Amino acid sequence: MAERAGGGPPPRLAPLLRWARRHIPLAPLTTWGIGGPAEYLVTPRSVAEAADLLAAARDEGWPVYFLGRGSNVLIADAGLPGITVHLTRFCQEIHWRDDQVTVGAGVFLPRLAAVLAQQGWTGYEFLIGIPGTVGAAVRLNAGTGPGQEMADRVVSVTVLTDDLEVRTLPAAAVAFGYRSSLLLQQPRWLVLAATLRLAERAAPAALQAAQRDIIQKRRARFPAEKLTCGSVFKNPPGGPPAGWLIEQCGCKGWAVGDAQVSHKHANFIINRGQATAEHMQTLIKAIQAKVWQEQGVALEREVICLPEDVQGQT
Ligand SMILES: Cc1cc2nc3c(=O)[nH]c(=O)nc-3n(C[C@H](O)[C@H](O)[C@H](O)COP(=O)(O)OP(=O)(O)OC[C@H]3O[C@@H](n4cnc5c(N)ncnc54)[C@H](O)[C@@H]3O)c2cc1C
Known part of the structure; x- marks a missing residue:
């Protein structure tokens, strides 16, 4: 499990982490259902509380990661060291x-x-x-x-x-x-x-009808499986979309463990149940290599990998 060296929190952080939960699995807090535990998981109730925590973490050199609904992140199997700040009940006004x-x-x-x-x-x-x-x-x-x-x-x-x-x-x-x-x-x-x-x-009724229509169209276009993170790659500037490029390279259905490129939309990778971050990373790199080799396009990830993309947010 990802933990900082050096044991428990220093005196300045300890009271702020009094209500934090320790070693909480992050997978259920993400739409991919992947990720090891947070060393400390904190749900701030106010901006002042978040600011106090961030100030103390910064001064003590503790890493901090922000997590919203977890719909665009791939969290490492080892989890996240330090403090994960869960923001879904924060700033709701x-x-x-x-x-x-x-x-x-x-x-x-x-x-x-x-x-x-x-x-x-x-x-x-x-x-x-x-x-x-x-x-x-x-x-x-x-x-x-x-x-x-x-x-x-x-x-x-x-x-x-x-x-x-x-x-x-x-x-x-x-x-x-x-x-x-x-x-x-x-x-x-x-x-x-x-x-x-x-x-x-x-008219509200017209807007609500338009939204129902959007949901239906998305259901028809995107995989119905629950465990996805939306588009894995950004569409390359000025070129064909990432999904089209991946499909042309014959990657639909490619799998590493339980991570599988959707048959319905090639820019979606599905967790069939037991996929790990390592499986996802291996599959993502294999797709990038194939698209580069066959189409000469370097696909850029849209999904954010934690902790590597953000080495500690304080
Ligand atoms: C089925 C499905 C469909 C999707 N369709 C789309 C789509 O059509 N278009 C699209 O753009 N995206 C889409 N997404 C991706 C995703 O929903 C969006 O990127 C969304 O904005 C991510 O929000 P989140 O709260 O889940 O962020 P998270 O995944 O929790 O976090 C994403 C990043 O933002 C950081 N972060 C979170 N909150 C804050 C904050 N308050 N301040 C600073 N940093 C913060 C995190 O540290 C992380 O680096 C889809 C995802 C799924 C699962």
């Missing part, structure tokens, strides 16, 4: 102001889509099919296609920086790109909230 809404980082995207539809605001129907939190969606610029990304709707993002300063960045400063943003280069920044633009109105 939704504040309306004229033509803007400020949404807490922990809000579940399908819930946000439903609330906006109920209030008669259009433009957010695409969020109904993305099973993550607002915080991670902003960081990764989640979306379903051109004009339907977080970047197209965000006015500003509020973060807690590694200096523990609460800062509100206008969208231009967040430097959104395809499945990327400045926040990916700042893994120690905790996203607290996003302010979104409310531009157009429509």
Whole structure:
């Protein structure tokens, strides 16, 4: 199991970890159902509580990892050393102001889509099919296609920086790109909230019907199996989509252990039950090698591997 050397928490961290749970399996907190235990799992109840914890962890040199709904991460079989901060019950507020809404980082995207539809605001129907939190969606610029990304709707993002300063960045400063943003280069920044633009109105019933239609289309297109993480690879810029490239290389159905490339959509890898992070990593690398060899395209992972992609977020 991944543990830091040096035993229990130092005096400054000990009281902050009083309610933390130890050696908690992370697999059930991810949509792939993969990952070893967190050394300490903490669910902060307020920004102040999170800030105290991050400050102490930083000063004591303890690694920290952020986890939302776990729908875009591959957690190592050895688990995560130090502190994993689970953010699903954190920052749940939704504040309306004229033509803007400020949404807490922990809000579940399908819930946000439903609330906006109920209030008669259009433009957010695409969020109904993305099973993550607002915080991670902003960081990764989640979306379903051109004009339907977080970047197209965000006015500003509020973060807690590694200096523990609460800062509100206008969208231009967040430097959104395809499945990327400045926040990916700042893994120690905790996203607290996003302010979104409310531009157009429509009848709630029509928006709810549009959302049902999106869900049906996604069901038809994507694998029905529960244990996936959505698209594993980013679509290469200006070229054919990753799924098409993988399919052309004959990788559909490829398997390592219980990790298998979906027969329905080649950019999805399914956990058939007992897949490990090692199986996933081996399969991901084999697909990348094949696509490079046959198509001359270097596929970039969309899914984030913890801890290696983020070496300690404080
Ligand atoms: C079935 C399925 C379909 C999907 N479809 C889509 C799709 O259409 N489009 C799309 O873009 N994605 C899609 N995804 C991927 C995923 O849902 C999104 O990337 C989502 O935004 C991830 O949110 P999360 O809360 O699960 O993040 P997690 O997986 O928990 O975390 C992702 C990363 O963000 C970091 N993080 C989490 N919260 C915060 C925070 N508050 N502040 C700072 N860092 C944070 C984590 O440390 C990690 O590095 C799909 C996934 C599944 C399983």
